[in-house]
Amino acid sequence: MDRRNFLKISAVGGATAALDACGKPERQLVRFIPEEELVPGIATWKPGVCTQCPAGCGLRVRVMEGEAEVTRHGQVGLLSMGLAKKLEGDPEHPVNRGKLCAWGQAGLQVTYNPDRIRFPIRRTGRRGSGEYEEVSWEEAIKELVAHLPKAKPAGKPSPLIFLTEPLHDHRGVLIERWLAALGAPAAVRFEFFEQTVLRRANELSFGRYQLPTFDLANANYVVSLGADFLGTWNSPVAQNRGYGTMRQGRPGQRGKFVQVEARMSQTGANADEWVYARPGTEGILALGLAHVILNEKLRPVTGAGGAGARIDGWSKGLPDYAPEAVAKLTGVEAARIERLAREMAGHPPAVVLIGGAPLAQTNGLANALAVNALNDLLGSVEKPGGIFFTPQPPMADLPGLQAGISVQALCDGILKGSTAVETLLIYNANPVFASPPAWRVQEALEKVPFIASFGSFVDETSILADLILPDHSYLESWVDHIPESGTRQAVASLAPPAMQPLHHTRAMPDVLLEVAHQLGGEAARALPWKDYAEMLQAAFEPLRTHPGSISAKTADDFWSTIQDRGGWWGAEISTPPVRENLANPPAAPVRVTGPQFDGPAEEYPFHFLPYASMQFGDGRHANLPWMQEMPDALATAMWSVWVEINPQTAAKMGIQQGDLLEVTSAHGRLEAPALIVPGTAPDVIAMPVGQGHEHYGRYASGRGANPIKILAPRAEAETGALAWASTRVKVRRLGKKGELILFAGGLREIPREYRHR
Amino acid sequence: MDKTPEQINQDLLRPIYHASWRFYASVAVLASLVLAAFYAWGYQMYYGLGVSGLNRPVYWAFYITNFVFWIGISHAGTLISAILRVSNATWRRPVTRCAEAITVFSLSIAAMFPLIHLGRPWLFFWLIPYPSERGIWPQFRSPLLWDFFAINTYLTGSVIFLLLPSFPDFALIRDRSNGWRKKIYRIVSLGWRGEPKQWHRLEMAMRIMAVAIIPVAVSVHTIVSWDFAMAPVPGWHSTIFGPYFVAGAIFSGIAALIIAMALLRKLLHLEEYLKPLHFDNLGKLLLVMSLLWFYFVFAERLTTWYGNFPSEMSVFWSTQSGRFSPLFWAMVFCNFIIPAPILAIKNLRSKIGWTVTAAVPIIIGMWLERFLIIVPALSHKYLPYAYGTYRPTWVEITITVGTFAGMGLLYLIFSRVFPIISIWELKLGMQRKAEAAAELASQEAAAEQP
Amino acid sequence: MGHRWGMVIDEDRCTGCEACVVACHAENNIATVGDKEAARGRAKHWMRIERYYEGDFPEIKVRFRPVLCQQCDAAPCEPVCPTYASYHNPEGLNAQIYNRCIGTRYCGNACPYTVRFFNFFNPVWDKPLNLQLNPDVSERSVGIMEKCTFCIERIKAAEIRAAAEKRALKDGEFNPACVQSCPTEAMVFGDLNDPESRVSRLSRSDRGTKLLAELGTAPKVTYLKRGAWHNGQNA
């Protein structure tokens, strides 16, 4: 007799009789549970594009009728409108095939964020005070136009600078055209976790200034050097999809995954074998592996023109990278290097990834080149189970990836007086938050006479703006996207607005077009479209005649079909020509050596490894309550920031979970609670990036510390990219507890202290 | 007993007629604590249960601790009194009413906690099986429903058990009073005239009740223990829980009774009635229960430890050496290490002060025991990821303190309304004793005759 | 034959990305509780990713395990509920009737998986976050227990759609929000009464285990153990 029937039969006689009188209780019950009355609402699913990260996954937006309280000109009213209720991946989209990551799921809270700027505002208080007044769009645009140069000033550089996040869509194209028409230099692109190093390495090795795409689904052996490819890096959804298949999608075949890093990441947590290597020695390790493969002739050496040609000593079989020598430098035992090399070579297709901290060292480019050469040696370039490069759609203008002038250089110029910036326009870039203190970004920006922002939120950078012309959210506007990676098909995503704007906002591209029209002259001629939709139609039209997902006879037919489908994708291309533009190889091959660190090891004994948080990325998602409350996968922390420290190190220093620590570099100090993590190396202090906002709405502001603010301004030697993993720090206990909110109770499945004795 | 019946009447009825300023002062203090508790409860109802320290996974804590604790205390009375009645222990006579009153009040207090702890207390009546127009009955398989029946039965039984032997004493007050008091006691004495037929019926009823109430009392605490034992929570799901809880209940009940009696003795000047003999006898009982309690705790711990199930070991170690261990060892001190030696030494046990010294820590220890059954187990359920912990807030502490104050308040008022010692039973006892003495004397006299 | 909805979760695929966690919030109107309440152990995640460390640095391994209501066939949370708020629906799901819950939290104690979440306060959505709320899912007020429903609103919608079109439901035709979002396809949902459905076939896998199977709760969620790599052989 089971629990369910226990009492029906046995006890409480009178009551049971009463129950019996009204039949079987379950039956009886069902009559009163209005499950059949649970009538689902009518939903339409509209296409969209996720802009939460540069991967550009395709969306389906669930839209349902609802009543929104909207404010227009200070008046509150109810508006019956279609509201986005849920975001799902577009099952047809080549990058994500119906799937989304956590940031993608949380995108709704961007649109409905209570801290969105709801109408154009003009600063009234001093800069940074956050005091504004509402202005009309006409006024706002008039004011913006008044601060723009009409045309290129003769003889001297334009006083106009446009600072934006890197854009992989026609907003980027529009901005460049607009700037060119106004005689201004190309936009300054800024994001903290920039990818310049890897793009440059791929250009040198494979002739592609582009992030790679990995065919993980067909790989049998995956080695990742620091790349958080299952978390935040490159095209996470595409990579997770491939990884799932690599593990259990091919009957009888399960790939091995090895992660090499100094602090176990969410990605590393999935590894079959997790390998600690000293920070910055990943390239040396890659060459150590290559050495074994070459030495034991496990793979044929690729001919000239291969990625190996970029590596010093490659043609001689990498004599300096024998396992013993590499073991000394990297901390990985020689026997293990040999075993890993044999396993890789013995289980093709094998692929090696590098990303994150190894590239953010002073020797980042060398590390990347070494990995490219190893991949080439493994025969994994442009082969199933290896590395590919996403073909770009045949469009007239593509958003540029090449780095222009850097924020650092810009600020340097402003501070030195060598760059005269009169007007600065900011779009979704937040360098005041996300740059090392030595760059003095805030100081520089404060010197600029007029700043306007198109951002939806007041953040540390846009709070310096004199005028804010808030953009629509990506669910409220026309969106397109050309993925740089994540698929082997050329993709051009496109979607019309999924819902009406909630607030009195305007799409940034439409504002730029309006400005151009008002300026007239060359600007108006260069940007003839009445709005962004028209520009997109013109830009996408050339795709009609190319083989791809849409066949349409007429332009109108194509335009309406592509809007329904959420974009156009070309046929899968298996062997695109890659090496053709290896025209200009650098003079000398690169010698792969160890990195330089900032701060003497005696004074600053720990490597400081900031990492992209799975909750907040580089900090841009910190204003989403879902992201704040989503427990970090490993730390399980919510609404918190923390300093990761190895258990033995902590024990030695008398540090306990939650103790407030002071972390000091040669460039600053911060305070955050300790999180004792078994997967952090004894000489490493790791910290998630993303919290520590001063101004970023009610959910993010005043929460924890910002690790970027103690980073050294070291640069990667070849590309000049910020080497954000090269700082050394020291740590001190402050003798009180910090705010550390953990979702998990236990660390281990069978708590160790409770084991059999 | 050297007192004449009239002296007894005067001694024992004095509190009904006279109250000192101390009485009013105590009432004022206790009543304000009770009001504070009601304020806290109101605050909790208004804002939500979130104002307590409860959380996931520790969904039950202070309130259910108090619930179990007060149910335990309720075993002071009815059960002890019934057992003593059934076993015809003559020394019981001055003790029974004090004890029965404890039952009624502590049970009423206990019964409030299931309401206090509800997320939506205004819907408490959904627990009551009544034919509603929606035709939905409560879930009879839920131990909470069993609680509902058990507590109601026990409460009803205990009230009857307290009231039945009170009628003769009410009648006595009626006969000796005038004015409003006479009117009231006339009503509550339900026409008691002391006729032989009435005496006969009263004795019959008491005999039946004494026998009937014992299984009810045992079942109540068994069912309360099943609130836990029926749930698959590590450390709860144990066959020992029924007897363990009943033993613990009687243990704490006797301790409470000893403390109550000592207080009454002092405050109401009942030194002549509540004698060291009574404390000595209750002390013996308490010693037995302390040993029994220790046996249960030891048996429960040993089997858990030996069995070594990971989930149970988490709970086990959290109380033996982990976060909850200070409370655990305090409990062992309070329930065993302090009281057992005191009670085992005859010289100490026969001194009222020492017996009370043994009883007070038991109250604390038994409250801790209930807490330690509930909270460490819920903090360490099966999946370590979902482990948690608990810290009470001012709301729970205020309500807890308020219930202790409430107990004192009710008891204080009771002692002003009821003769706290059953007068007629005392007299009956003396009469029996005198008769027996006379009988003995006559037998001895007969035996002496050649 | 009626449906018997079940799930398979492949721990070898799950990467701990937590897309499912947020998808569940978005679909099911699960309110965030804020930092103060989260610190007091009141965060509500119907789906959570448990992570367990094994070993010590540098020989360290981690397991991720998504845990949601196991939709037990012998659910300990059901018989303890005095008001039938936690009940077994005709399709074998453990349904939670919010209206009827009076907040004893007994079910929360009885559930061995600790997947029942109590509303300690009324939920708060700072306007206009409330506009995101899914009208197909009821909001839960203070004093009420809530939990994973296997996205019953999606089940009903699909059943109604199929009935209107006078056809049987197809395997994989619809999915709960967490399953839908999972980038690695670690989760598979479907009808256990259909022996040929993906979920049925996978739950017969020899990697299959039930979480806390020893408790006899008869969960309808099957976990597939992580594989190991032995020189290229699947294990």
Ligand SMILES: Nc1nc2c(c(=O)[nH]1)N[C@H]1C(S)=C(S)[C@@H](COP(=O)(O)OP(=O)(O)OC[C@H]3O[C@@H](n4cnc5c(=O)[nH]c(N)nc54)[C@H](O)[C@@H]3O)O[C@H]1N2
């Ligand atoms: N201002 C305003 N007033 C309205 C309406 C309106 O739109 N606006 N709508 C009108 C309409 S259409 C309707 S139908 C009525 C609805 O009015 P009510 O019938 O009062 O509806 P509810 O508020 O849904 O409340 C029903 C009560 O039943 C309780 N309950 C839930 N389950 C059970 C159970 O198992 N047993 C018992 N005994 N109680 C249970 C709930 O907690 C709740 O307290 O309101 C009408 N009044």
Ligand SMILES: Nc1nc2c(c(=O)[nH]1)N[C@H]1C(S)=C(S)[C@@H](COP(=O)(O)OP(=O)(O)OC[C@H]3O[C@@H](n4cnc5c(=O)[nH]c(N)nc54)[C@H](O)[C@@H]3O)O[C@H]1N2
């Ligand atoms: N979350 C939630 N959902 C519920 C309920 C609940 O308590 N909570 N209650 C349920 C119950 S009991 C009911 S009855 C339903 C009610 O559900 P609905 O019938 O949808 O109720 P309303 O939103 O009150 O009204 C519908 C529309 O009628 C319009 N209207 C008003 N007057 C007129 C008129 O004269 N002519 C016309 N053509 N339109 C008019 C209103 O503006 C409104 O847009 O909701 C059910 N759904």
Ligand code: SF4
């Ligand atoms: S990876 Fe995530 S955040 Fe990036 S585009 Fe895809 S769904 Fe959006």
Ligand code: SF4
């Ligand atoms: S909390 Fe609600 S669902 Fe759970 S047992 Fe109590 S009344 Fe039932």
Ligand code: SF4
């Ligand atoms: S997992 Fe918990 S909540 Fe779900 S059915 Fe089982 S016992 Fe109930």
Ligand code: SF4
């Ligand atoms: S099945 Fe639905 S309710 Fe359950 S965890 Fe998944 S998304 Fe949440």
Ligand code: SF4
């Ligand atoms: S979405 Fe899938 S892979 Fe990501 S945590 Fe959830 S179950 Fe694991």
